[in-house]
Amino acid sequence: MFEVIKFSKKSKARLGIIKTFHGEIKTPAFVPVATKGTIKALPQIFFKEIGIQLAFVNTYHLVNHPGAEIIDKAGGIHKYANLNLPLMSDSGGFQVFSLAQKKRVKLRNDEETILVKIEEDRVVFRSNFNNKELEFTPEKSIDYQIKIGADLVMAFDECITYPTTYDYAKKATQRTHSWLLRCLDYFSKNKKNYQYIYGIIQGSVFEDLRKESAKFVINQPVDGIAVGGVSVGESKEEMRLAVNWISDYLPKDKPVHLLGVGRIDDIIDLVVYGIDTFDCSEPTRIARTGWLYQINDENNLKDFLTIIDIEKNIYKENFEKVDQKCNCYVCQNFTKAYLHHLFKEKEILASVLATYHNLYLMERFFEKIREEIANDKL
RNA sequence: CCAGGGGUGGCGGAGCGGUCAAACGCACCUGGCUGUAAACCAGGCGCCCUUCGUGGCUGCGCAGGUUCGAAUCCUGCCCCCUGGA
Secondary structure: OEEEEEEOOOOOOEEEEEEEOOEEEEEOEEEEEOOOOOOOOOOHHHHHHHOOOOEEEEHHHHHHOOOHHHHHHOOOHHHHOOOOOOEEEEOOHHHHHHHHHHOEEEOOOOOEEEOEEEOOOOEEEEOOOOOOEEEEOHHHHHHHHHHHOOOEEEOOOOOOOOOOOHHHHHHHHHHHHHHHHHHHHHHHHHOOOOOEEEEEEOOOOOHHHHHHHHHHHHOOOOOEEEEOOOOOOOOHHHHHHHHHHHHOOOOOOOOEEEOOOOOHHHHHHHHOOOOOEEEEOHHHHHHHOOEEEEEOOOOOHHHOEEEEEOOOHHHOOOOOEOOOOOOOHHHHHOEHHHHHHHHHOOOHHHHHHHHHHHHHHHHHHHHHHHHHHHOOOO
């Protein structure tokens, strides 16, 4: 399922290939987020020309709408959403974090309710979509993911909030471990024949917990390793340490995914620890809010991309291409002034073009990363 | 000419004696966005201040007046809208 083609002589970075039923993925690779079964604002027909290799869908959201059964009936998420590429599905573990962060939400009658309740053997969500209770157990998460039918599924974990205490982090990490065993058990008995499962390392910002978690996960019969609980508010140093600490434990014959990291500098700093895939909502989200990647120095990975805010007035009469050095459809055909106008007017096309462009450059960025690893420069 | 309605900050539009530098929306400006409750969110938005404040000044068509106090009440003027001759 996974094969390393080349290890860098300079770092733990590696070139690899993940083989799935729906296609092969050259790694390191970026995984655009398609939470509800769509990379927001981007029609599927563009995936290929952008170079998108795989995408990341979310169990929590899809279970709420349209429901795992519907997707199952439709023949799986690939068919249902016309996503003809390898897919990863998140387990809902991140929502344990992201919805718990908000803790309470006001109902119409002014009462407050808790969005997430974490128990030893399950998590109860108060759905933010329809306000119904929604129970996630490791078995349920996996069952949903099997029905959704992504190629690569994530074990159900608890993404620990930051900051946290050592004691809580330890307890939560152990809980994630016991959940992993339940996930693996259920998965092995019920999975679709093409599906693989990733176990998730937690441990928050504590070295011994991270290492302990890494050892535990790696010793289970998982197909891939994911690193979670990162980019939740901790400092960049803490994030780098969290990955560095476990980098020596990472297996060479299994793909390693870093959950939720997609900022340019973070990717550069973390790919050298042996990360193969990165999913992140950032490129598509900032695209929709007017931030565009721009090639800064195409010969220097560290300076490869910068960000411009296309809504700034300086672009109002800037009739240059969006990015002089970019070959994408957007940059070949539209000016900054026009993009500026689309954003100011909140035209839907603004999101479409910006998303296209950002993902295009993200793919070029990862091509550059692969090239650097091939040349032992990274 | 008669009858009625109205003129509020860049725009729309609340307020109708004090708690009003004036709701709310739009526009504008500044930030933010890392396993997406996100075509989003937060803050600012009369002028002034080496003190950023229960600070000073100006202010609700124009000019006066009543009042301790007026965007709010009164008088005159100017302008706009609707209906009628």
